[in-house]
Amino acid sequence: MTENELSSIIIGAAIEVHTELGPGLLENVYETCLYYELKQLGLKVEKQVELPLTYKNIYLETGLRIDLIVQDKVIIELKAVKELCDVHVAQTLTYLKLTDLKLGLLINFNEARLKYGIQRVVNKL
Numbered sequence: 001m002t003e004n005e006l007s008s009i010i011i012g013a014a015i016e017v018h019t020e021l022g023p024g025l026l027e028n029v030y031e032t033c034l035y036y037e038l039k040q041l042g043l044k045v046e047k048q049v050e051l052p053l054t055y056k057n058i059y060l061e062t063g064l065r066i067d068l069i070v071q072d073k074v075i076i077e078l079k080a081v082k083e084l085c086d087v088h089v090a091q092t093l094t095y096l097k098l099t100d101l102k103l104g105l106l107i108n109f110n111e112a113r114l115k116y117g118i119q120r121v122v123n124k125l
Helices: 003-021 027-040 086-099
Strands: 045-050 053-055 058-060 065-070 074-079 103-108 118-122
Touching (some): 003 027, 003 074, 003 103, 003 118, 027 045, 027 065, 027 074, 065 086, 074 086, 086 103, 086 118
Parallel strands (some): 074 103
Antiparallel strands (some): 045 065, 065 074
């Protein structure tokens, strides 16, 4: 399955979660529910994936964690904020670069209509 095919499935699952719960909850609630929905669809999903960093040839445990990785291809960074900012996009792009993945979905569940809270982030490798 391609990254684009996966993104369509992920967005559909996110819309399902948002339809059931609506805005106003904490990020970890949406993360848990989206994880459940994606697993129900038979996808390989990893939650809270630790992202170590090699800096000047030194391995560092930084405490960075990726919210969800689907099929080892798509990073999902979840937010529940008033509005997405450039720093959220930069964070997602940095995670993509550090993992050598191509596609990230930045999803803000704190929107009246979820479609306004979804941004695709592409790592041009």
